[in-house]
Amino acid sequence: MxxxxxxxxxxxxxxxxxxxxxxxxxxxxxxxxxxxxxxxxxxxxxxxxxxxxxxxxxxxxxxxxxxxxxxxxxxxxxxxxxxxxxxxxxxxxxxxxxxxxxxxxxxxxxxxxxxxxxxxxxxxxxxxxxxxxxxxxxxxxxxxxxxxxxxxxxxxxxxxxxxxxxxxxxxxxxxxxxxxxxxxxxxxxxxxxxxxxxxxxxxxxxxxxxxxxxxxxxxxxxxxxxxxxxxxxxxxxxxxxxxxxxxxxxxxxxxxxxxxxxxxxxxxxxxxxxxxxxxxADFAWDDLGTWDALARVLPVDDDGNVIVGEVHLLDTTQSVIVSTGPRVATVGLSEMIVVASKDGVLVCPKERAQEVRKLAGGPR
Missing domain, CATH: 3.90.550.10 (Spore Coat Polysaccharide Biosynthesis Protein SpsA; Chain A)
Incomplete structure (x- = not known):
């Protein structure tokens, strides 16, 4: 029924x-x-x-x-x-x-x-x-x-x-x-x-x-x-x-x-x-709670990076790099999150992604 x-x-x-x-x-x-x-x-x-x-x-x-x-x-x-x-x-x-x-x-x-x-x-x-x-x-x-x-x-x-x-x-x-x-x-x-x-x-x-x-x-x-x-x-x-x-x-x-x-x-x-x-549940599911979750649902490059927007990488691995505005370039990063938007820029280790909520409304 x-x-x-x-x-x-x-x-x-x-x-x-x-x-x-x-x-x-x-x-x-x-x-x-x-x-x-x-x-x-x-x-x-x-x-x-x-x-x-x-x-x-x-x-x-x-x-x-x-x-x-x-x-x-x-x-x-x-x-x-x-x-x-x-x-x-x-x-x-x-x-x-x-x-x-x-x-x-x-x-x-x-x-x-x-x-x-x-x-x-x-x-x-x-x-x-x-x-x-x-x-x-x-x-x-x-x-x-x-x-x-x-x-x-x-x-x-x-x-x-x-x-x-x-x-x-x-x-x-x-x-x-x-x-x-x-x-x-x-x-x-x-x-x-x-x-x-x-x-x-x-x-x-x-x-x-x-x-x-x-x-x-x-x-x-x-x-x-x-x-x-x-x-x-x-x-x-x-x-x-x-x-x-x-x-x-x-x-x-x-x-x-x-x-x-x-x-x-x-x-x-x-x-x-x-x-x-x-x-x-027999369906794939993700909370998408933090930036590092994007690596589970978006394609990654040969070095394990998620890249969104105008981004240029050198010696960067296992990172999430996102830009919705300015060009972002990284050198020598590993296991990092970098996000740039008109409202601010975030840089943090992936292992501390949960702590970003402490910055809600922007850093103080």
Missing amino acids: TLFDSRMTTGGATSSNPHVFAVVLAGGKGERFWPLSTEAQPKAFLRLIGSESLLQATVRRVRLLLPWVQIVVVVEQKHGDLVREQLPELPVANLLLEPQGMDTAAAIGIASLHLERLDPEAVMIALPADHYVPDGEAFAAGVRRATELLASYSDWVVMFGIPPARPETGYGYLEVGEPLASPPGAFRVRRFLEKPDRQTAERLATDGYHYWNSGIFLWRNVAIQSLLARHMPEVWAGLCRIREAWGVQEALEREYSAFKKQSVDYGVLERMGEGVAMVR
Whole structure:
């Protein structure tokens, strides 16, 4: 059993279950991609790979499953024009503007209020706008498997777990328990582990019981509302006040100003104890969290370098060199990141790429 049928065209979904909606979360700041990712144009809106922005590529994958009327984008108000420019086909009512970014719990909560107005039986697929998934068809097949699982466990949360390709210290992990009867590759989630140290990550990557947390979730809309009410009662109370004054900007701004920034992972899922399932993702995936990630998804030269823009190298190896403006030349570098844009220049060792977020908004 699945929530989707299989009739498709190359132009996107022509027939799908009308109760399924995708909520694309475009509020990430992409601070570790400074100086290209800025307050004015965060990572999701950048064309880091090919001619599409990460947001456009995310929605293109979703369009293999759903028509435009069943796609919702949540973004900070100041970036609404960027979404309209990049996704002109998105229905105006399905662009939800947050007064300020308050992390995924608030964004998913506000999306749930919108979905309940569209369909009391809504099922939500929530996914970040800034991840790299090269095979859209494999992604669509994975979502269908997840909806099959949700059809059997209707009040559960279904997550996508990525088989670890390396001992990654920058990702969260899911520890799985016993397998579920159907579909293949489905498990109970036993616990969550956040960004382990190197030694722990090396163990998690090879023990067969741990998967990367992709940040892609599937749930019935009434189920996530119930979970928010149970585990984040203050946030849910604010959301209920927004619901009562739906469409009144002053009420939205007032309630958002009182929210605490918190992810739905920490605020809800890690507190559930049970009722969380995981489907093993059989598609390639990358968080693209730091500049050194480009070496995993873009071609490299004979010396292992990623080169973007007008760049000239001499005796430079295993480095990421990017320019969106001035000509950049390097001599004698190894395992380095160099990024030049109109907003600044970054130079750092690849092993310290995670620390770039400390420079968010530019060096001080």
